[in-house]
Amino acid sequence: MNRTIKLVKAMTGTVKYNCIIVDDSPLDRNITATQVGKMNLFNVVAECCDGVEAAAVLKTEQVDVVFSDIDMPLLSGTELLKSLKNPPVFIFISAHSKFAVETYDLEAVDFIVKPIKFERLFQAANKAIDYIELRKLRKDKEHNERPGTLEQTQSSSAPDDYFFINQMRGITRLRYSDVIFIESMNDSSVIHTVNDEKFTVLVNLKNLAEQIPEAIFKRVHRRFIVNTDHIEHIMGNTIRLDTKHTLQIGELYRKDIMQQLLNKKVVGRHK
Secondary structure: OOOOOEEOOOOOOOOOEEEEEEOOOHHHHHHHHHHHHHHOOEEEEEEEOOHHHHHHHHHHOOOOEEEEOOOOOOOOHHHHHHHOOOOOEEEEEEOOHHHHHHHHHOOOOEEEEOOOOHHHHHHHHHHHHHHHHHHHHHHHHHHHOOOOOHHHHHHHOOOOOEEEEEEOOEEEEEEHHHEEEEEEEOOEEEEEEOOOOEEEEOOOHHHHHOOOOOOOEEEEEOOEEEEHHHEEEEEOOEEEEOOOOEEEOOHHHHHHHHHHHHHHOOOOOOO
């Protein structure tokens, strides 16, 4: 079988992030490559006609972002993502909006419906870059906070009780204790606080969960993360918070949240 993979010579200059484009339509592949090229943000290292070709490239090339169609022969875009142990950031592009829910479950950075508009693709690309940079910062922070390092020693006695979020109107500091719960809105998240304020951030729920302390925040549903200090009552699959909000517990998360609460707060008889 003849492979149609197109390896592209690496560029120099302002290009910073390596990407590949995966689409079984030569026309759509060319459109995506042209639009990506206009951004001056990416080095397109390969163009592939299906997931099998893309998988081969990902084994040999350092790739930061994958722009991928979904409905393709041999191996679809979502099947490609599922097959990867440590996948790069994925942006799915499809003519079929019905695939959006599946890509959401796979924690793709974004889902774009064809025909592609440059503004929409540019927005998705910047979200991908934001995530990549946040991931790098997180790794650096974890390295610096290893036992025995100066930063870990200095910070261990006074851990942060807040975090910052980036919004159009600037950077806002939120205390962990003020956050009641966090709600997923597809590729963004809404943070609900005790002051009845809502803050929308362009980070999906999975990525946000990785950046806040698990000892305080727990995912209870595919759509919700709750601050366990605000849980007032649990009955069946329903959580009532001390702000009187009620949320559903997903079956996949019920055992984990109950175990954390039992270990943390629930009193019992002495043996």
